[in-house]
Amino acid sequence: MSYVDAETDADLDDERHDDSPGEHTPETGKVLPWPGSGGGTPGEVEPKDGPGTPGRTGVDESAPPTGESAGATPSLSTAAEEEQSDVATVSIRLRSDDWLAGEPAHELEECYLALTATSSTDLDRFAADLPQDRGCSLVQATLGMVGDALRSSLREDDRADLTDLLERALYDAIAVAGWADARQVFDGLTELTEGRWDAAPLIDRLARADSPVSGSLVRYLDERTIADLTEFVAFAHTLGPVAITWLMSLLARASQEPTRRTLVQALTEFCEGNPALVAPWLTDERWHVVRNAVCIIGTTAGGAIPALLHPLVDHPEPCVRREVIVALANTPIDAARPLLIALIEDSDASNRRAVLHRLGSERHPEVSAALLRIVRDPDFRRRPVEEVRSVTTALGGCAGDEALPDLEQQLYAPGWFNNWAAPHCQMIARCIIRIGTPAAVALLERNASSRVAATRDACRLVLRATKHA
Template sequence: MEEQDIQLTRNWKQVCEITTALARAYKSRQLYAANNPVRHTSLDSVFLALTDFLQQNEMLTFSVTESQFIYYGKAVYSNPDRRESPVFRLYRDGIRFLSFHEGITREELGELLDALSEVSPEGGEGDMDVVTQIWERDLAHITYIAVDDCLDFDDSELAASPEPQSSQAGQPSQGVESLDVAESPESFEPSRPAYLPPEMKQPTLGVATIVDSPFTEEERKSIANVFLSEEDLDEIGQQVLTEDRQSPREKVSEIFLEILDGSWGSEVKTDVTRGLGVLCGDLLEDGNPTQATKILREMKEFASQEASLPKDFVKMAKNFVQARGREGELVRLEPRLEEANLHELENYECYLCELPTSAIPQVYGILARARGRKVREMLCRVLSKMAKGNLDALADMITDPRWYLVRNLVTIFRLMKDRRALVYLEGLLYHEETRVRAEVVHCLSEIGGQEANILLCRCLQDSEKSIRMLAVRKLSREREELGASAIADSIKEKSFRKRSTDEKREFFDALGRSASDDLIPSLEEFITKRSLFHGPEADEMRRFAAMALARIGTEKAIGLLEKTAQSGNSKARKYCTEALKLYKLRSSVQEEKSQEHIVGANQRSDVARER
């Protein structure tokens, strides 16, 4: 057995543990309230199992079927009950590959489970799909590949019988070998599926094209005997097939481009340029943006050669480029964009990115009318590239009364990561639509830096709980003194005690992740000062403050916990003791995992030496 196969065998048991823990955590999200300890324990279990795996492998990728998670061709989780299965929710909404990357946080994992739990199994018309839920949460270490052509499922069938059909019971998906969970990992012989390379890298999304050779076997042999290799034959065959597949418009456009590049007179070139303009629009309508992109790039090249080409021809080329961005030209694209698949959208994106900046209002108009999510995402990317270095071209759109377009505009700023956008984002901190403000938080986090973090700190005072929690997560990732101080100031406010349990926990946990020893005295006050506040709310604050100290984990923080655990304050003693147990548990688990990682590395080295 090869070394990679041995590694797959070892990984299989870990991956089964991860998927089992993930399913339990998902189920606990459905059964228990947010403050129930079962939810947090189950989340900790899957987080520890997943981070241990990622420390050794950097990434874990599943293929998603209707009822199974597939890892290297093997079913590592299977649940045919659509109501209880997290897999079905992913599959139904188009996700076909799900990847977890090294560096994932406990909060990101919880966000993923929340996204799955907030989508009903029936997928009602008013529900947000899983893809949108995950995308809006901006999970940096969780990626996915989705398809637009999701299957339509019969809700009545789902409601009537959650049990699988007899033909599916116990049967793996087509092309997938099912595993009995009780099977020993030692007997597991891994096989690599077609969608994953042997290096265990993330699957890439592409379009498979099957190209037949124009040569028969006899022709290949006779030609090869003379002077050509197999590689030469394949290359020539590709060229022949490409020429055969060219449409008449493509062939004519190639001839026209050759004329423009030659020494023909100005009248001929003028007529040819007009003809290319017509051909460019027709090619787009025909669904051939690749050739249209080639034409546009060639004309842009002509327009840039003022020093070497006649002025009248350069001017004509510039006018051609400007004309491609006019509304009358671009409106012909819209029906094609809505019908295009992912690969075709990439080709249209290449074309649109070649348009001049004067076309920004027209492209924005297409975005305003676009219905498909993939189309909107593509147009946002296009506008982020077109407006690079020219933010003022988007300034007028910031006051658009349609909130969803303003959110798209913030997404464009987010893709650009241009600090000059902060002046526009500041005005949107108080936009009436929550979803716009949420996108502003994501954008500020992407831009980063002190100025952006100052605006993020203001989001901690937002009227909406979800915005406050999103902002505090983003600030904790920065691990800066500015963010930690702002979080601590928010916690000290009198109104903070009236907030929900999960929000309090989020703020204290974020403070623990981002704070230094300088803020330990503030946490000590919450734990030890009896006169500060009273009642059940005080107990919550003490408990979360103790957990924050455990999260900080420095010698000073742990020393304070140990000291308070021996004090005469019974409640402070109780919560500090709990926090110390959690700290020691985390430390021991991390140490154990580290030792296992070292042992595994040594074993791999031994295998390599034996080979």
């Protein structure tokens, strides 16, 4: 038994419908043996309805050859032999659905018997491995495949393709907060690229304001415990300083205090010894981002760099200016003094009090001169009592005898109501006694006998308290 391929079948149809006059050639197509049929030889076509019936494609050998047909018999035999040779060649190249065309059937049967003999063992192994395979994450499967590839010889284009694959796996691991898998993928990238992998493109993608992964990650971190936050920070450290951009974007979106505090601590560790790494965010249009950058700069070892913070003295947001004052607390006073003096006249009262508290800790003529300009202001007496107290306290800590004439004028308040005079004179007297020089004590003793009751009582009260009376 043989079969005819589609191309041969089409050729035979053309011959059947050929109405051109002339010698009739029997229908002999390009035939191939049916695999494993065991019947027929290449070049022979079995008739459909038996020998001698119309429509058969073979030749009826029982009919005696006559006329032109008898003379054509040798050519048919030669054509059959050539066709058999062609089939032997084609059967090497062509494939049927499951095996090579013309492949002996006994090999298929042997393979089937071999599979049957081992099927029970293979089925047991499949049943045992199936739960493990289903429980394996896509990232782990990717790592396993890349690990197998690394044990073989790789071309450069192969490494590039595997790098792209691992980058996608890393992105997927971050999306589901799988930090253990993410660290393994990062290690795989490092091994694959021999330490030359650049994480900047991935970080830039994650740091975008419209990144869905970072948006969901922030919400996830805001709901997690400190232990989970610490695990995330540990993964961020594996990325290196390039992760600063991503962490700053997460910090800008975080709404919970534990999350912000943990991220600030992580960024501080990245910027240790080099606070300028977060300098690009000092010019951000979002004031809370600027405040976060100032906080990181202020918490680094060695204190803030005043040159980085100087442009923020005039920032329109009071919270940013307050963070600048806090950041300067860890900076040596000589380096921080110019910025603090510039903030003495801050529009926010709480910021002014914080600046005065820091400036009043050391005597300095520039600070004294700046505070005396405030004292000489005609409206100084009309300021709130808390603010006057902050100015006089700082002036007593930073000024010398050069401030005494102006302070003595403040002991006398012409045109004041009596209920405001006494508290004001007492604050001025305490400022003078804090200066502590002999000239300051002499000024108080001299005014202790003043005819103005508020001035006299304030000087006597301060002298008794300091045992100078």
